Amino acid sequence: MVSLGVVANLVLAVPAVFAPNAVIALVGGAPVAETVWPAFAGWLLILLSLFYLPAAVDPIRYRIIAELTVLARFAGVAFFTLLYPQFLLLALFDLFFGVTQGALLLALGRR
DSSP states (O other): OHHHHHHHHHHHHHHHHHOHHHHHHHTTOOOOSOOHHHHHHHHHHHHHHHHHHHHHHOTTTTHHHHHHHHHHHHHHHHIIIIIOGGGHHHHHHHHHHHHHHHHHHHHHHHO
């Protein structure tokens, strides 16, 4: 599920680096005049996703990273819900991955 989340992030983030206004429009936002910041946010999402990879490979060995991966998803939910509720789609995106990854991590811990 973490790997699927990384792929989903990349599907959104890579185009955001090169065509930020197209991605902003896709998720329901208005175009911006200065595209460097949304492009940079896409770049940061790519980098963040790379940090998720150890948790995808071995969540037992990299338990802290796996937990931070789930926490980061819920931080995204809070960010978009509280600060930018017009981007509800992005909050739901992170909520889906946060809940599923969290549930799987809890189940793994109980094994």
